[in-house]
Amino acid sequence: MDFDDTPEEAAFRAKARAWLEENAPLPGSPEAWAGIEGSPSDDGEFAVFLDRCREWQRTLKSSGWACLTWPVEFGGQGLTPAESLIWNQEVANFGVTLGPLIPSLGFVGPTIIAHGTGEQKARHIPPIVSGDAIWCQLFSEPGAGSDLANLATRAVPDGDSWVVSGQKVWNSFAHVADWGILIARTDPERPKHRGITYFLVDMRSPGVTVRPIRQISGAAKFNEVFLDEVRIPAGNVVGEANEGWKVVHTTLRYERSTISGIRDRRLTERLAETAGRRGSAGDPNVRQEIARTYVREQLVRYLTLRLQSAIRRGVAPGPEASVLKLAVGEHLMASAQAGLAISGPGSVAGGDAPVGGDDWKDLLLWQYEVRFGGGTEEIQRNTIGEVVLGLPAEPRVDKDLPYSQVRTI
Ligand SMILES: Cc1cc2nc3c(=O)[nH]c(=O)nc-3n(C[C@H](O)[C@H](O)[C@H](O)COP(=O)(O)OP(=O)(O)OC[C@H]3O[C@@H](n4cnc5c(N)ncnc54)[C@H](O)[C@@H]3O)c2cc1C
Numbered sequence: 001m002d003f004d005d006t007p008e009e010a011a012f013r014a015k016a017r018a019w020l021e022e023n024a025p026l027p028g029s030p031e032a033w034a035g036i037e038g039s040p041s042d043d044g045e046f047a048v049f050l051d052r053c054r055e056w057q058r059t060l061k062s063s064g065w066a067c068l069t070w071p072v073e074f075g076g077q078g079l080t081p082a083e084s085l086i087w088n089q090e091v092a093n094f095g096v097t098l099g100p101l102i103p104s105l106g107f108v109g110p111t112i113i114a115h116g117t118g119e120q121k122a123r124h125i126p127p128i129v130s131g132d133a134i135w136c137q138l139f140s141e142p143g144a145g146s147d148l149a150n151l152a153t154r155a156v157p158d159g160d161s162w163v164v165s166g167q168k169v170w171n172s173f174a175h176v177a178d179w180g181i182l183i184a185r186t187d188p189e190r191p192k193h194r195g196i197t198y199f200l201v202d203m204r205s206p207g208v209t210v211r212p213i214r215q216i217s218g219a220a221k222f223n224e225v226f227l228d229e230v231r232i233p234a235g236n237v238v239g240e241a242n243e244g245w246k247v248v249h250t251t252l253r254y255e256r257s258t259i260s261g262i263r264d265r266r267l268t269e270r271l272a273e274t275a276g277r278r279g280s281a282g283d284p285n286v287r288q289e290i291a292r293t294y295v296r297e298q299l300v301r302y303l304t305l306r307l308q309s310a311i312r313r314g315v316a317p318g319p320e321a322s323v324l325k326l327a328v329g330e331h332l333m334a335s336a337q338a339g340l341a342i343s344g345p346g347s348v349a350g351g352d353a354p355v356g357g358d359d360w361k362d363l364l365l366w367q368y369e370v371r372f373g374g375g376t377e378e379i380q381r382n383t384i385g386e387v388v389l390g391l392p393a394e395p396r397v398d399k400d401l402p403y404s405q406v407r408t409i
């Protein structure tokens with residue numbers, strides 16, 4: 001396995017780094033807005049955060065750094081997945097994020113490009129690339145999360161539309177979204193993975209109610225979405241009716257790679273800074289913690305390189321993405337705990353403001369998002385057990401039954 005950049009990749013990395021140094025703030029600087037994504041806790045604060053994300057997308061677009069792997073005809077740069085990975089590694093060293101634009105740019109746009117009609121692409125791709133349209137994902141339901149195909153939201157054809165009723169949950173940014181990708185059951189007499197249709201829904205349609213869920217951090221980025229006889233034009237079906245599961249696969253694949261793009265965020269360096277500020281850099285226990293963090297950081301780095309090596313060889317990421325996701329989750333959690341321990345009680349009692357520039361409390365609360373989103377850690381372990389270790393597959397007794405005969409809550 002070759003961990004080194006090829007000469008072309010090294011040149012690309014240097015170009016990306018130079019541009020970022022010129023145009024992006026460092027993490028923790030007053031101009032940075034990444035790292036506060038766990039915190040915007042009122043509408044005004046969130047609106048400012050959203051504006052900064054949009055402005056960043058406009059800057060990327062006007063400078064030729066937007067949508068790196070998308071085809072040029074759709075506003076992308078036509079670059080390779082390996083170049084995109086290098087960009088993600090470099091951009092993680094800066095205090096920037098695309099926040100609420102991540103669903104549209106990370107997995108909605110690529111899904112529409114892969115499966116959408118000409119009309120859907122022409123209508124939806126330009127406002128996604130410009131950062132004007134915000135999208136949300138309406139997949140999870142109270143009875144369908146890890147077992148997503150268990151979904152109960154129904155869509156019934158009526159003339160040249162579908163009428164949709166049901167409830168979705170954990171829908172990130174639905175409260176500010178213009179559009180949503182929605183999956184609903186359209187044929188309950190087929191097995192649960194079949195008979196599902198994939199729709200594009202205008203979030204301002206009559207019958208859509210969005211109710212924010214307040215999180216432990218004070219932020220309200222998640223929502224419940226209620227659909228009460230919402231009418232969706234037939235032209236908003238993506239792919240074939242009842243064949244939406246194939247389209248879901250594309251979305252989830254892109255979503256997973258968006259999430260595993262979350263990098264180490266220079267946590268060793270930041271822990272050392274915290275220890276320096278707190279006067280505990282000479283404490284042997286603190287030094288041990290920092291050393292452990294460094295080891296985990298290297299582990300994440302090498303797992304990322306392994307993924308990069310696979311991508312470079314044109315191999316689609318397999319279970320190594322699950323291993324990386326577990327390692328990143330563990331690293332974020334352990335580092336946040338170490339940061340809090342080194343900062344002392346003030347860091348948890350500090351209210352909304354980070355104490356002395358340390359944001360370990362926010363990291364601790366935020367890391368759960370990474371560990372659940374895109375498939376929980378247990379589901380990643382199932383994948384590793386089955387695909388890497390060859391353990392018996394999970395029993396899936398309802399796989400071939402018609403959905404109407406499956407016991408649901
Ligand atoms: C940051 C974040 C953003 C999200 N954004 C969205 C969004 O925008 N749109 C959307 O639709 N959804 C979103 N979700 C929801 C997410 O997809 C679900 O939380 C996830 O699929 C888990 O489903 P669940 O919460 O229903 O938990 P469940 O599936 O009910 O799982 C509960 C627990 O049981 C464990 N478990 C379940 N099945 C198994 C099994 N077979 N073997 C072992 N353990 C198992 C799980 O690991 C978990 O610990 C988001 C979640 C997070 C954390």
